[in-house]
Amino acid sequence: MGNTLRSALHDTTRGTTSATGATGTTSTNRTNRPTFIAFIAALAALTLTLAGCGSSTAKSSGDANKLTVAISSAVSTLSVNQEAGSANYQLAALYQEGLTGVDGTGKVIPALATSWKSSDNKSWVFTLRKNVKLHDGSTLTADDIVYAINVARDSKKSPGLSVYWPNYVQSAEKTGDDQITITLSSPHSDFPIQVSNVAGLFVTSKKFFDEAGSNYGSSKKLIVGTGPYKVTEFDPSSHVTLTKFKDYWGKNNGPQTVRVDFVTEDSTRQLAFTSGKVDVSFNVPVTSVAQWKTDGGSTTAYSDRSYYGLTFDPNVAPFNDIHVRKAVSYAVDKKAIVSGILKGYSEVATGIDSPEQLAGWTGNDASEASKQTAKLPAISYNLKKAKAELKQSSQPNGFTATLTYPTGYAQVGKASLAIAQTLKELGITLNVKEIPLEQWLSEIGNGKQGVGWMIYNPTTPQPNEITSWLLAAGGSGTNPANWNNAEVAAETEKVGTLEEESDKLALVLKSTTTALNEDIYSPIYWGKSVVATAKGVKLAKIGTYWLGTNWAADFSKNA
Numbered sequence: 001m002g003n004t005l006r007s008a009l010h011d012t013t014r015g016t017t018s019a020t021g022a023t024g025t026t027s028t029n030r031t032n033r034p035t036f037i038a039f040i041a042a043l044a045a046l047t048l049t050l051a052g053c054g055s056s057t058a059k060s061s062g063d064a065n066k067l068t069v070a071i072s073s074a075v076s077t078l079s080v081n082q083e084a085g086s087a088n089y090q091l092a093a094l095y096q097e098g099l100t101g102v103d104g105t106g107k108v109i110p111a112l113a114t115s116w117k118s119s120d121n122k123s124w125v126f127t128l129r130k131n132v133k134l135h136d137g138s139t140l141t142a143d144d145i146v147y148a149i150n151v152a153r154d155s156k157k158s159p160g161l162s163v164y165w166p167n168y169v170q171s172a173e174k175t176g177d178d179q180i181t182i183t184l185s186s187p188h189s190d191f192p193i194q195v196s197n198v199a200g201l202f203v204t205s206k207k208f209f210d211e212a213g214s215n216y217g218s219s220k221k222l223i224v225g226t227g228p229y230k231v232t233e234f235d236p237s238s239h240v241t242l243t244k245f246k247d248y249w250g251k252n253n254g255p256q257t258v259r260v261d262f263v264t265e266d267s268t269r270q271l272a273f274t275s276g277k278v279d280v281s282f283n284v285p286v287t288s289v290a291q292w293k294t295d296g297g298s299t300t301a302y303s304d305r306s307y308y309g310l311t312f313d314p315n316v317a318p319f320n321d322i323h324v325r326k327a328v329s330y331a332v333d334k335k336a337i338v339s340g341i342l343k344g345y346s347e348v349a350t351g352i353d354s355p356e357q358l359a360g361w362t363g364n365d366a367s368e369a370s371k372q373t374a375k376l377p378a379i380s381y382n383l384k385k386a387k388a389e390l391k392q393s394s395q396p397n398g399f400t401a402t403l404t405y406p407t408g409y410a411q412v413g414k415a416s417l418a419i420a421q422t423l424k425e426l427g428i429t430l431n432v433k434e435i436p437l438e439q440w441l442s443e444i445g446n447g448k449q450g451v452g453w454m455i456y457n458p459t460t461p462q463p464n465e466i467t468s469w470l471l472a473a474g475g476s477g478t479n480p481a482n483w484n485n486a487e488v489a490a491e492t493e494k495v496g497t498l499e500e501e502s503d504k505l506a507l508v509l510k511s512t513t514t515a516l517n518e519d520i521y522s523p524i525y526w527g528k529s530v531v532a533t534a535k536g537v538k539l540a541k542i543g544t545y546w547l548g549t550n551w552a553a554d555f556s557k558n559a
Contacts, residue, residue, distance in 0.1 A: 064557045065256035067537075070269050072283035072408075074262035076236050079217025080202050081152060084160030089198065089459055090282075090547045091260060094242055095135070096225035098201035099126050099145065099180075100192050105364055106461030106545040108192050112145065112203060112226065121187035121497075126195075128178040133247040134205055135230040142174040147206040149182070149195070164200025188496045190462055198459045198548035228252035228550050238262060242552075254553035264408075273297070279537045279557060284530035286345035287411055296535030301345055303544050305357045306457035306527035307466055308412065309349060311480045312450065312520055318401075319450035323393035325519040328451065329379040330386035331422045334524050341414045345530065349523035351376040352467050352512055356526075356544050360463045361505040372509060377516045378523050383425065390426050398427025405432070405453055406440040412453060415524065445480040454480055454521065461545060464495055464508045470521060471511050481520045488514050 073087035080088045080096070101111040113126040132140040149172040152158045153165040168185045175181040184191065195201045208216075208224045215221035219234045228250065229242035241259045244252055261278060263269040266285050273281045274294050284292050289299050310328070312319045319325055334348045347354070355370035362368040390396060403420070405412040413434055420430035435443075443449060458465040473489035474482045491511045498504045515521050533539050536558040546554070 067255040067555055068259045068278045069280045070261045070263045070272055070278040072264055077217035078223045078234055081158035081161050082217055092202055093548050094229040094552055095227040095231055096197055096202040097227050098197040099195040101196050102198050102461055102545050102548050104543040104546050104549055106360055116192055121189045122184045124182045124191055126180050130178055132226050132249050134226055135224045135245055138205055140226055142180050144205045145203055146172050146174050146180055148203040152200055161200050164194055189499055190496060193460050193462055252553055258552045273532055279534050281532045284532045286342050286530060289530055292532045299530050299532045300539060300542055301528045301530045302542050303356045304457055304527055304529040305354045305544050307352060308455050309524045310522040311452050311454045313482050315482055316450035318395045318399050321394045322519060323389045324395055327386045327390035329519055329522040330382050332419050333381040337415045338525050341411055345528045346525040349526045350374050350378045352523055354526040357458060358463045360461050361501040387426055400429040401451055402431045402433055403451055404435050404440060406437040407434055445482055447482055467508055483520045
């Protein structure tokens with residue numbers, strides 16, 4: 001789902017992730033449904049595509065300097081400004097940069113800015129790296145970066161990225177030959193992550209922006225950036241090819257050439273891998289990992305911090321009755337879904353944000369974050385309690401409802417059917433329906449669905465990326481439940497203004513507790529992603545933030 005709600009959904013969103021999908025502000029004035037949907041799309045999972053269905057693959061060679069990778073999504077543009085799905089972000093990590101970046105642990109690190117500072121968390125001064133070359137041979141300037149920021153903030157020019165630039169960002173201006181200053185209306189201690197290439201900034205030159213016009217990011221005008229790789233081919237129906245940029249300011253120990261094939265069908269991608277046409281495959285289905293371990297190949301799983309759970313709209317009958325919501329939640333056998341359907345490639349969710357996501361507020365200690373999330377009041381499977389809750393509800397004899405899931409999320413479909421089977425014992429008929437991703441995204445938070453899936457794969461190391469959206473003020477399409485709770489909304493807005501990480505964690509856990517007690521969100525599992533590598537291909541390291549780095553450099557291949 002991975003391209004699901006980078007989706008959501010960015011699927012692992014595209015999540016919507018372009019639900020994909022897009023990512024993580026802590027204090028944003030979110031007042032319209034289109035903005036929410038755009039963001040979700042950006043966060044969507046890694047298995048779907050909103051445009052195109054590539055299936056052709058190149059024959060992998062024994063050349064140690066060429067790496068061929070297959071992914072489960074196609075991209076219609078290389079511009080994350082336009083299409084902010086998981087696959088778009090993963091590709092852009094190789095060819096475009098922001099002022100900051102992240103390392104494999106999620107730590108914010110220098111990129112086009114060598115350092116940054118603020119005395120009040122409102123006025124942020126970034127010192128720029130000197131003599132940075134772009135792929136077209138020109139030299140990057142402070143004016144170029146300011147222009148890129150303003151383009152990213154423009155909802156018309158950057159529908160995929162503008163959600164990362166909330167209303168509290170007042171201005172960005174050049175304040176020296178190698179310095180820019182970004183001014184906020186209120187203090188936000190976590191702001192530097194917002195200007196990274198895992199969030200809201202992908203830099204090119206003003207000249208290239210203007211020359212490319214509507215062809216920016218297309219196959220007609222190959223995108224220009226400052227990253228370790230330069231785009232040399234792009235066919236939205238099949239692949240993108242990149243070569244090492246010889247004038248890159250940093251180090252790049254990756255292969256000379258990287259080709260990424262878009263293979264959206266799992267079976268086709270598996271055949272390409274097992275037949276030796278590709279060296280690496282992302283998005284290995286967790287339901288069939290064993291089938292990919294052939295001919296000396298191997299698979300590696302890692303936590304992708306994705307969230308899968310049910311969302312209840314308390315404004316839609318019969319889910320406006322808390323007893324109905326709890327009856328359904330008690331009937332979800334999370335452990336059976338994780339062990340049976342997902343083959344153990346996930347973790348039962350006890351909250352919304354995974355321990356790996358919250359670890360940024362616990363000294364990068366996921367085990368400590370896990371202790372905190374374990375205390376949250378998420379409902380566990382108990383059929384006796386489910387029946388008791390339904391008996392107290394306005395629908396004691398049961399009811400009929402529909403639960404949809406997006407095409408490409410087979411595991412979610414299987415989980416939906418398992419939930420429906422259990423609900424039959426309560427007299428509840430749950431009609432499970434698979435629908436196209438586009439339709440599914442358009443229906444999120446539309447005020448007509450009483451129950452739905454929320455699939456969300458965060459891309460930034462901002463610990464409350466998911467809850468900053470799910471717990472925001474509702475009622476106007478700004479959270480998928482259309483849930484109005486003034487206290488929780490205020491707490492959600494306040495998090496970004498706090499200094500102490502322990503205070504931020506405590507406040508997010510407090511708000512999450514309220515949402516779980518009211519059973520607005522019913523967490524089911526936190527997901528994992530699996531990467532397959534062919535015989536002779538080594539993967540040096542992998543981690544939850546790995547795909548936001550120069551991931552190609554972590555592969556080595558025998559000749």
